[in-house]
Amino acid sequence: MFGPFDKYAAPERFYLLARSLSPWLGWTSLLLFLAGLYGGLVYAPADYQQGDSFRIIYVHVPSAWMSLFVYMLMATFGAMGLIWKVKISDAMARSCAPLGAAFTFLALVTGSIWGKPMWGTWWVWDARLTSELILLFLYLGYMALQAAIDDRRMAARAGAILALVGVINIPIIHYSVEWWSTLHQGPTVSKVGAPSIHMSMLIPLLIMFLGFKLYFFSVLLIRARGEILDQEKNSRWVRKLVTNGGQK
Amino acid sequence: MQHLHEFLHMGGYAAYVWSAFGISFITLLANLVLPLNTEKKILGRIKRQLEKAEQKK
Numbered sequence: 001m002f003g004p005f006d007k008y009a010a011p012e013r014f015y016l017l018a019r020s021l022s023p024w025l026g027w028t029s030l031l032l033f034l035a036g037l038y039g040g041l042v043y044a045p046a047d048y049q050q051g052d053s054f055r056i057i058y059v060h061v062p063s064a065w066m067s068l069f070v071y072m073l074m075a076t077f078g079a080m081g082l083i084w085k086v087k088i089s090d091a092m093a094r095s096c097a098p099l100g101a102a103f104t105f106l107a108l109v110t111g112s113i114w115g116k117p118m119w120g121t122w123w124v125w126d127a128r129l130t131s132e133l134i135l136l137f138l139y140l141g142y143m144a145l146q147a148a149i150d151d152r153r154m155a156a157r158a159g160a161i162l163a164l165v166g167v168i169n170i171p172i173i174h175y176s177v178e179w180w181s182t183l184h185q186g187p188t189v190s191k192v193g194a195p196s197i198h199m200s201m202l203i204p205l206l207i208m209f210l211g212f213k214l215y216f217f218s219v220l221l222i223r224a225r226g227e228i229l230d231q232e233k234n235s236r237w238v239r240k241l242v243t244n245g246g247q248k
Numbered sequence: 249m250q251h252l253h254e255f256l257h258m259g260g261y262a263a264y265v266w267s268a269f270g271i272s273f274i275t276l277l278a279n280l281v282l283p284l285n286t287e288k289k290i291l292g293r294i295k296r297q298l299e300k301a302e303q304k305k
Contacts, residue, residue, distance in 0.1 A: 026280070041269075042255065052259035059272040102279050110268040117264055215276065222283040229290045233297075242295045 011228050012237040014088050018221040018228075025218035032211030039204025047201075056114040058204060062212040064107035067135060068170055070100035070216065074142070075167050078160025088224075090156035091231060093163065094146055095223035099216060101139035108132060111184075119183060127176035128184035131169060138166040152231060 040058035047054035077093035080086055111129070112122045123129065142159050149155035177186045197205075232238050258265040 046259055051261060053261035053264055055258070055265055056268045059268055063272070099279060102275050106272055106275055109271055113264050113268045113271075117261060215280075219279050219283060222280070222287060226283055226287040226290055229287065229294070233290075233294050238294060239298060242291055242298060 011087060011232050015225055015228050018225050022218050022221045025214045025221070029211045029215035029218055032207055032214065036204045036207035036211050039207060044201045044204055050118060053114060053117050056110055058208050060107060060110040060114060061205060062208045063103045063110060064132070065209065066212050066216055067100060067104040067107050067132070068173060070096050070103060071135065071170055072167070074100060075163040078156070078163045081156050082160045087231065088228070090152065091224050091227035092220070093156065093159060094227055095220055097139055097143045097146070099220060099223070101136060101143065104132065104136040104139060108136065124183050126182040126184055127180040128173065128182050131173040131176055135169055135173060138169065
């Protein structure tokens with residue numbers, strides 16, 4: 001079922017892979033951020049309606065997108081851990097949560113900051129904002145659940161069930177701007193048809209999307225490494241790793 | 249100099265734009281630094297526990 005992932009199901013191999021992969025992803029994401037920020041803050045022209053405030057899009061939209069993506073990933077890892085009892089799945093799901101919460105927080109905060117000059121309000125209880133706030137509570141609830149249960153396997157199982165139950169929120173968030181009349185605008189980039197946004201504004205956004213993606217995987221692997229070490233601390237490979245001064 | 253001033257001014261929206269980017273930067277930086285620190289601490293903790301176990305022998 002896992003194909004190429006079978007080999008890395010062993011925690012030790014996963015740990016070493018994560019350690020070598022993380023820096024590559026991280027540095028690449030930094031380059032993408034720099035390119036995206038230049039494109040978004042300098043190159044792209046000001047919006048004729050929103051002026052320079054529209055530039056908040058370059059952190060707001062990628063954060064919001066990541067908040068949804070990370071949740072789906074977390075639920076998937078949780079399901080894999082539930083069904084096939086893969087230890088690494090549990091560690092990955094657990095590592096996703098604080099990152100997902102951070103992206104959700106950013107989406108809400110940057111959105112609020114953007115909303116103040118544009119809509120004249122920091123907050124409105126429309127479908128998009130409300131369901132995104134619920135997402136934040138789901139993440140925090142998941143993290144609280146992990147902290148409250150001592151046994152890792154039990155914590156992972158409970159968390160996975162919570163994550164899976166909450167999956168319904170994701171399509172609600174995504175389609176909220178279509179199903180309800182919301183203050184929040186419709187989708188910026190849709191999968192069909194030409195985007196309504198100008199190329200010079202779109203390209204930096206796509207670069208930021210990619211930057212956020214790679215950044216996420218880079219730091220996810222860092223967190224997962226910590227989880228694996230903690231999980232496997234009594235195993236021989238960890239002891240050897242530590243006595244070799246963290247090198248291999 | 250004029251360009252820099254305009255850039256920082258963000259068409260009058262400076263407070264909004266820069267606070268949004270500032271919070272984003274801090275949040276992303278924290279999520280990089282804190283887990284790296286945690287990993288280091290875990291390794292240190294395991295090492296100390298091993299050394300204690302060695303001494304008891």
